Amino acid sequence: MKQWISTFALALAACGGATSPGSGSNTLYVEAIVEGKPDSTSFSVIVLRSGSNVVGANVFFVDQDSGTERNLVGHGDASKKKGDYRYEGQLGFYAPNLKLKITAGNDSLEALLAGPAPHVILKPDNNDIVAANTGEVLGVEWRRDGLADRVWIKPEGVPAIELMNDPGSYDVPLGPLKTGDQKLRVERENQVPLAGGTQGSVWKTSFGVENRFTLQR
Numbered sequence: 001m002k003q004w005i006s007t008f009a010l011a012l013a014a015c016g017g018a019t020s021p022g023s024g025s026n027t028l029y030v031e032a033i034v035e036g037k038p039d040s041t042s043f044s045v046i047v048l049r050s051g052s053n054v055v056g057a058n059v060f061f062v063d064q065d066s067g068t069e070r071n072l073v074g075h076g077d078a079s080k081k082k083g084d085y086r087y088e089g090q091l092g093f094y095a096p097n098l099k100l101k102i103t104a105g106n107d108s109l110e111a112l113l114a115g116p117a118p119h120v121i122l123k124p125d126n127n128d129i130v131a132a133n134t135g136e137v138l139g140v141e142w143r144r145d146g147l148a149d150r151v152w153i154k155p156e157g158v159p160a161i162e163l164m165n166d167p168g169s170y171d172v173p174l175g176p177l178k179t180g181d182q183k184l185r186v187e188r189e190n191q192v193p194l195a196g197g198t199q200g201s202v203w204k205t206s207f208g209v210e211n212r213f214t215l216q217r
Contacts, residue, residue: 017064017097022111024102024196028054030109032100032194032203034061038118041091043072046083047102053078053085057104063095064112094118100203109196115205116188119144123169124184124213130174132217137171140184144168148188152206156182179217185210 029048034041043061047054055078060071072087096115102108123141124130130138140153147166154160158176166188187208194201 017114018112019114019190019192020112021192021195022100022109024109024194025107026196026198027107028102028104028109028196028201029198030102030194030201030203034098034113034115034203034205036094036096036115036118036205036207038094038209039092041093041095043070043087043089045072045087045100045102046085047087047104048082049104049107051082053080053082054104054107055085057087057102059087059102060100061089061095062099062101063091064097064099065095068095094207096205096207098205109194109201111192111194111196111203113190113192113203113205115190116148116207117145118207119186119188119209121184121186121209121211124211126211126213128211128213130213130215132174132215136174138174138177138184138215139169140172140186141169142186142188144188149190150188152185152187152189152208154185154187154210156184174215177215179215181212181214183210183212 031046033044047057062069070089072089074087076085078085101110119142121142123139151163152160157178187206189206191204
């Protein structure tokens with residue numbers, strides 16, 4: 001675990017980029033969700049015009065660090081409600097610093113977002129054994145380079161905990177957690193309102209990792 005942390009930490013300082021709400025025709029409603037893991041980046045984008053799904057749009061992301069471009073493919077039933085038709089794609093690495101560009105006929109939108117730098121979970125360590133009699137809380141700690149807009153702590157089987165301002169640690173009550181082997185996930189998220197879209201348009205990028213631990217009672 002320590003060797004993995006040391007190697008992964010080399011990537012932390014390399015992350016940094018620009019964020020801009022961008023510009024556009026102010027005719028498209030866009031929800032862009034980017035989910036990062038240590039070995040991948042997944043994209044999911046909703047594009048609406050006057051409340052209806054837009055089919056045939058050109059939706060793509062550009063990794064500002066490597067120049068890699070990913071054009072997204074539309075999936076779902078465009079005749080149904082918002083969210084049933086999405087543009088999706090994936091990269092085989094985490095790309096925190098991205099540019100989003102969308103064109104659909106005469107409509108357009110573009111923006112920049114610097115996602116969270118990668119982080120590692122320090123507590124609980126992977127495969128830790130946690131004894132309930134050592135306290136009433138599970139101390140969760142993560143190491144990060146720079147602060148994210150918000151953090152989600154996701155213990156297995158219980159509601160996620162939302163934290164603002166990326167505190168670096170949090171005590172999770174042990175009571176609701178199940179006994180035995182389980183996983184705990186920490187996701188950090190940045191977001192930007194999309195100035196080139198209609199009201200409520202937003203782009204969110206998160207990076208998440210998880211450790212497993214065993215709770216003994």
